[in-house]
Amino acid sequence: MGRPLIHRSPMPGLGLSMGITLTMLSLIVLLPIGALLLKGANYGLAGMWETVNRERVWTALFLSFRLSLFAAVFNLVFGVLLAWVLVRYQFWGRRILDAAVDLPFALPTAVAGLSLTALYAPRGFFGEMAAEIGWKIAYTQWGIFIALVFVGLPFVTRTVQPVIEEIEREVEEASATLGASRLYTLRHVILPMLTPAALTGFALALARAVGEYGSVIFIAGNIPLVTEIAPLLIIIQLEEFNYDAAAAIGIAMLLISFAMLLVINLIQIWSRRRIGYV
Amino acid sequence: MSDITLNKTEPVRFRSATEESPATRWTLIAIGFIGLSILVFAPLIAVFVVALADGIAASLKSLASRDARDAIRLTLTIAAISVPLNAIFGVAAAWFITKFDFRGKAFLITLIDLPFSVSPVVAGLCIVLMFGTNSLVGGWLVANGYPIVFAMPGIILATMFVTFPFVARELIPVMIEQGRAEEEAALTLGASGWRVFFTVTLPNIRWALLYGVLLCNARAMGEFGAVAVVSGKIRGQTATMPTTIEMLYQEYLSVAAFSLAAVLAMLALVTLLLKTALEIRHADQLATMRRH
Numbered sequence: 001m002g003r004p005l006i007h008r009s010p011m012p013g014l015g016l017s018m019g020i021t022l023t024m025l026s027l028i029v030l031l032p033i034g035a036l037l038l039k040g041a042n043y044g045l046a047g048m049w050e051t052v053n054r055e056r057v058w059t060a061l062f063l064s065f066r067l068s069l070f071a072a073v074f075n076l077v078f079g080v081l082l083a084w085v086l087v088r089y090q091f092w093g094r095r096i097l098d099a100a101v102d103l104p105f106a107l108p109t110a111v112a113g114l115s116l117t118a119l120y121a122p123r124g125f126f127g128e129m130a131a132e133i134g135w136k137i138a139y140t141q142w143g144i145f146i147a148l149v150f151v152g153l154p155f156v157t158r159t160v161q162p163v164i165e166e167i168e169r170e171v172e173e174a175s176a177t178l179g180a181s182r183l184y185t186l187r188h189v190i191l192p193m194l195t196p197a198a199l200t201g202f203a204l205a206l207a208r209a210v211g212e213y214g215s216v217i218f219i220a221g222n223i224p225l226v227t228e229i230a231p232l233l234i235i236i237q238l239e240e241f242n243y244d245a246a247a248a249i250g251i252a253m254l255l256i257s258f259a260m261l262l263v264i265n266l267i268q269i270w271s272r273r274r275i276g277y278v
Numbered sequence: 279m280s281d282i283t284l285n286k287t288e289p290v291r292f293r294s295a296t297e298e299s300p301a302t303r304w305t306l307i308a309i310g311f312i313g314l315s316i317l318v319f320a321p322l323i324a325v326f327v328v329a330l331a332d333g334i335a336a337s338l339k340s341l342a343s344r345d346a347r348d349a350i351r352l353t354l355t356i357a358a359i360s361v362p363l364n365a366i367f368g369v370a371a372a373w374f375i376t377k378f379d380f381r382g383k384a385f386l387i388t389l390i391d392l393p394f395s396v397s398p399v400v401a402g403l404c405i406v407l408m409f410g411t412n413s414l415v416g417g418w419l420v421a422n423g424y425p426i427v428f429a430m431p432g433i434i435l436a437t438m439f440v441t442f443p444f445v446a447r448e449l450i451p452v453m454i455e456q457g458r459a460e461e462e463a464a465l466t467l468g469a470s471g472w473r474v475f476f477t478v479t480l481p482n483i484r485w486a487l488l489y490g491v492l493l494c495n496a497r498a499m500g501e502f503g504a505v506a507v508v509s510g511k512i513r514g515q516t517a518t519m520p521t522t523i524e525m526l527y528q529e530y531l532s533v534a535a536f537s538l539a540a541v542l543a544m545l546a547l548v549t550l551l552l553k554t555a556l557e558i559r560h561a562d563q564l565a566t567m568r569r570h
Contacts, residue, residue, distance in 0.1 A: 005380060006381075011378060011458065012465070012471025013373060013471050014374070017371070017373040021374045021386075024367045025367075025371075025389060032404035032435075035407040035413065036400070036404045039407050078309075082313070085306050085307055085310045089306070089307055097310060099554045100314050100318045101318075103322065105493065106547075106549045106553075107321075107546040108500025108501070108502060108519075108542045109502050109520075110502040110520040110523050110539070111523070111543055115324040115328070115536075118325075119324050126316070150318075169296050172295070185296075207394070208394075211399065211503075213397065213503035213506075214502035218524075231397050234403055234507075243406075243412060250400045250404075261395055
């Protein structure tokens with residue numbers, strides 16, 4: 001006899017909670033994703049490949065992925081630094097800084113996009129300063145990068161913060177008594193402990209950035225082959241009622257984000273095994 | 279024997295071995311402040327500055343316009359329907375996952391988290407392909423007078439898709455940590471299932487539930503990508519606050535667009551304020567405050 005599917009339990013509400021969970025999950029998430037995959041299957045692999053294998057689509061997919069990667073790397077470094085500052089140092093304004101980290105979660109993406117555009121457009125506050133040194137930010141790939149940094153900002157800090165809180169001072173003291181410099185301790189004792197959490201945050205920021213739409217389209221300028229992101233292509237196809245092409249690009253994006261999550265999970269398993277620390 | 283003399287006029291201050299030098303510390307703090315000022319504080323201030331560019335009267339007048347009022351009403355309606363539904367799902371899913379042992383639990387949790395890794399635009403596309411007029415289900419529903427896409431039900435479905443994991447994700451770690459002992463004790467004393475839930479479980483998870491609902495609501499009111507795909511942006515009917523902001527902006531009605539954006543920004547600030555208050559007062563009950 002194999003393991004039973006569901007163990008017997010004296011707890012009430014099995015039928016009700018399972019029913020609500022599975023029904024809503026299917027209706028809202030699984031069936032619609034299934035509809036997308038079915039659309040792709042009906043369109044056929046050849047048709048999907050033909051849609052995706054065009055310069056404009058490749059450029060947009062590559063652009064979305066590349067800039068998301070850059071933004072996630074920036075957020076990885078800045079996020080770990082910020083987490084360290086917020087946990088270890090006491091200073092005036094720490095609470096405000098801590099709360100501000102979450103603003104990108106709370107602020108609607110359209111609002112973020114609008115205000116970033118206002119700031120970085122040639123006549124905006126930062127845009128004007130940048131223009132003086134001949135640097136154009138809004139309506140270029142720099143603008144997309146800044147929007148993606150904004151939306152991914154909280155992830156790394158929020159995953160790393162609790163880990164720093166749990167590091168015991170004794171570990172650092174031991175390292176110091178054995179003659180390690182502060183930098184050596186940081187590099188060989190603290191950073192390895194933070195790696196899995198930091199990578200998790202990095203993956204979340206990356207996944208979020210690749211699919212981001214609202215905050216990017218205002219500042220991007222949406223010039224085909226230059227500043228056109230992949231989600232926008234789906235919108236364009238839908239506006240032309242070209243559902244097959246929209247589905248093909250949508251499936252390509254799904255595959256990219258799943259592949260990314262898989263790779264990051266593998267990195268995490270690897271680093272966990274190497275460091276032996278969750 | 280050597281003489282050891284202590285120079286008492288110049289006390290040497292030693293730095294703890296587990297601290298950085300003050301210079302390093304203040305540099306790092308400064309980088310944090312400057313980075314967040316450019317990335318977070320500046321955009322937040324910019325929203326209000328542009329909204330009030332023509333004076334507060336002009337902003338208020340644009341908010342009183344028909345389009346703005348319809349958009350605010352629609353966004354509130356959408357949130358009022360989708361957030362409670364997601365809260366019910368979150369509680370049911372957390373109960374199912376933490377109170378029972380079954381095969382495939384990890385897989386179920388992965389499926390619940392799935393919407394976080396799907397682009398909002400792709401989410402909207404999925405809803406369109408499932409319920410649009412060209413689809414099997416959607417075609418039948420439209421023929422019977424229940425249009426989903428380009429109507430309110432579609433916007434609700436899209437909103438629920440993107441906010442799906444929020445409540446469940448917050449509740450599951452809390453309920454795992456609290457275990458089943460209290461509920462089991464209440465059951466052996468003869469309490470009914472609902473009574474156990476309302477008098478034992480709910481008081482234990484209420485702050486975590488509120489926290490999840492808060493974040494879910496902020497995202498539901500602000501969702502743009504998924505809603506832009508399914509709504510069709512029909513003025514007065516399916517234009518939510520974020521989509522109306524985009525329409526106003528494209529018509530170069532900057533003050534009107536930013537005034538509406540300022541309302542959403544204030545909502546975000548209130549959300550952050552409540553969230554911080556919850557974190558300070560009820561840290562022990564929140565999953566977010568612990569190691570994931």
